Amino acid sequence: MGPADVDRRNLIKRATALGLLAAPAMGALTSCASGGGGGNEKISGGEKTDQNPLGVNEKAGLEVVIFNGGYGEQYAKDAHKIYEGRYGSVKHDATQKIRTTLQPRIIKGNPPDVINNSGAEAMDIASLIAEEQAEPLDALLDAPTLDDPDTKIRDVLVPGTITKGQFGGEEMYQLNYSFTVYGTWYSQTALDRLEVEYPKTWDQMLAVCAKAKKEGIAGWTYAGKHPYYFAFTMYPFIAKIGGPDVLKAIDNLEPGAWKHDAVRKAFDAYYELYAKGYILEGTPGIDHTQSxxxxxKGKALFIPNGSWVENEAKKTTPADFEMRVAPPTSLDSSDAMPFETVWAEASEPFMVPSRAKNVPGGMEWLRIMLGKESTANFTQLVSALTCVKGAADGLDLQSGLASASEVLKAAGENVVAPRIHDWYLELHKDKIGGTIAAMMAGDIKPAEAVTRCQRFADETAKDDSVRKYER
Incomplete structure (x- = not known):
C-alpha cells in the first residue's frame, strides 16, 4: 500500500468519525485526497511581549471565515482593520454554507485560522473536538484584555460563556461571542392594533390567536425548513412547566426524560395551535428568512427566534413595527418556574482549528473582537449583545435589543441554558427538530412525538461512537 493509499484511508477514517462524509460525496473527497498535497505548514510564532501576549508572527497573514447570517460580516471586516494595524493582512470570506465550504479543508488539514461555525450548516463541534481538530482557547482566556493589561479575558466574560465552550473538561474550545436572548418575538404595533397584551398563560395565548384569526391574521409562523427554531420557545416552556431538572435530564440523555409530564403538556399546548388553525398557511415549507x-408583513403575530432577528430581518421590518421579545408564554399557575423564565446564553460560536497555519493570530483576532471598540461596534451594527460584561452600557439600543435586555433583567436567576444543541447536534436539529416539525404540521400527534423523541434520545445514548456529556 503506497503513501497515497494510506493518506486516502486516513482521510476517509477522519471524515467518517467527524460525521462529515456523506456517501454521495465520498468519490469526490477521496479523489481530492489521492492527489497529494493538502495540509497546512505552521508558521513560526513571534516573540511574546506585553503588546503581543499571544506571540503572533507580525508579518504572517491570517484567514477568517464568517457565517454570513443574521449578523452579516461587516463587524468582522472592521475587526480585520484593527488586526492589520499591527499584524499581517487578513484574508476574509463569508458564507452561509460553513459545513459545505470548510469540511473538505478540515479533512485535508488546511483549515482557515478562524471559523465562525454557525448557521444551519454549522459543523458538529463536539466531533471536531473529539478528533483534535479544534484548538483549546485557554491561552486566549489567560491573555490580558485589549483595553486593560491588568485584566484577563476570562474575567470580563459574562457568566456561562466559558462553560458553554467546554465539552466534558476544563478546556474551552469555542468562543460564543454574542449573548442571545431566545423567546417569542412580536410587533407591539400589531398587538396594539388588536387591542391585546402579550399573553402570559396558554389560555390567553389561544384567545389572542383566536382574535387575530378573525382579523385574517395567523397566530404563529416559524422556520418550517429549520424546525429546531421551535426549541427557542419549546425548551424554556418545558422548563417552566416542570422545572430546570427536566432540561437537565434531557441534556444527560436520561431514560424517560422525554416522557416527563412537562414535555407532554408542552407538546399538547403547541399542537393546539395547529389544531385550531392558528399557524400561518404554508409555514412548514418556508425557511427562517421567509417566515x-x-x-x-403582519401575516402572523408570533415567531420563535433569537435576538439576531432584529438585524437579520431589518430590510423587511416596517419603521413602525416596534419589535419586541417576551419569555415563552406560561402554561398556567401550576408551572414550576415563573413567567419571566427565559433561555439566554452566549452564542454565535467561533473556533480556531488546531491545524490552522496561524493559531496565535487566530486567537489574537478573537482578543480584538473582545475589546471595547469591537464589542460596541458589533452591538451598534447588528443590534445584539456580546459575551463581554457591560459592553452595551451607555449605547443607544434598538427596540428589539432593548426589549431583550429588559427580558433578561426581569428573568434574574430564572435563566435556562440547555446543552443538547451543543452536545448532540444531529439529535437536536434533525431528529428532535424533525419530530416537532411533523407534529406542528399535523402529521403526528403529541403522544407519538414524545415517543419518537425518547426513541431518538435512547438511540444516541446507546451509540458508542457518540461521546457523552453530563451536567
Whole structure:
C-alpha cells in the first residue's frame, strides 16, 4: 500500500468519525485526497511581549471565515482593520454554507485560522473536538484584555460563556461571542392594533390567536425548513412547566426524560395551535428568512427566534413595527418556574482549528473582537449583545435589543441554558427538530412525538461512537 493509499484511508477514517462524509460525496473527497498535497505548514510564532501576549508572527497573514447570517460580516471586516494595524493582512470570506465550504479543508488539514461555525450548516463541534481538530482557547482566556493589561479575558466574560465552550473538561474550545436572548418575538404595533397584551398563560395565548384569526391574521409562523427554531420557545416552556431538572435530564440523555409530564403538556399546548388553525398557511415549507418576512408583513403575530432577528430581518421590518421579545408564554399557575423564565446564553460560536497555519493570530483576532471598540461596534451594527460584561452600557439600543435586555433583567436567576444543541447536534436539529416539525404540521400527534423523541434520545445514548456529556 503506497503513501497515497494510506493518506486516502486516513482521510476517509477522519471524515467518517467527524460525521462529515456523506456517501454521495465520498468519490469526490477521496479523489481530492489521492492527489497529494493538502495540509497546512505552521508558521513560526513571534516573540511574546506585553503588546503581543499571544506571540503572533507580525508579518504572517491570517484567514477568517464568517457565517454570513443574521449578523452579516461587516463587524468582522472592521475587526480585520484593527488586526492589520499591527499584524499581517487578513484574508476574509463569508458564507452561509460553513459545513459545505470548510469540511473538505478540515479533512485535508488546511483549515482557515478562524471559523465562525454557525448557521444551519454549522459543523458538529463536539466531533471536531473529539478528533483534535479544534484548538483549546485557554491561552486566549489567560491573555490580558485589549483595553486593560491588568485584566484577563476570562474575567470580563459574562457568566456561562466559558462553560458553554467546554465539552466534558476544563478546556474551552469555542468562543460564543454574542449573548442571545431566545423567546417569542412580536410587533407591539400589531398587538396594539388588536387591542391585546402579550399573553402570559396558554389560555390567553389561544384567545389572542383566536382574535387575530378573525382579523385574517395567523397566530404563529416559524422556520418550517429549520424546525429546531421551535426549541427557542419549546425548551424554556418545558422548563417552566416542570422545572430546570427536566432540561437537565434531557441534556444527560436520561431514560424517560422525554416522557416527563412537562414535555407532554408542552407538546399538547403547541399542537393546539395547529389544531385550531392558528399557524400561518404554508409555514412548514418556508425557511427562517421567509417566515420572518411574513411576520414583518403582519401575516402572523408570533415567531420563535433569537435576538439576531432584529438585524437579520431589518430590510423587511416596517419603521413602525416596534419589535419586541417576551419569555415563552406560561402554561398556567401550576408551572414550576415563573413567567419571566427565559433561555439566554452566549452564542454565535467561533473556533480556531488546531491545524490552522496561524493559531496565535487566530486567537489574537478573537482578543480584538473582545475589546471595547469591537464589542460596541458589533452591538451598534447588528443590534445584539456580546459575551463581554457591560459592553452595551451607555449605547443607544434598538427596540428589539432593548426589549431583550429588559427580558433578561426581569428573568434574574430564572435563566435556562440547555446543552443538547451543543452536545448532540444531529439529535437536536434533525431528529428532535424533525419530530416537532411533523407534529406542528399535523402529521403526528403529541403522544407519538414524545415517543419518537425518547426513541431518538435512547438511540444516541446507546451509540458508542457518540461521546457523552453530563451536567
Amino acid at each position: 420572518q418576512t411574513q411576520w414583518n
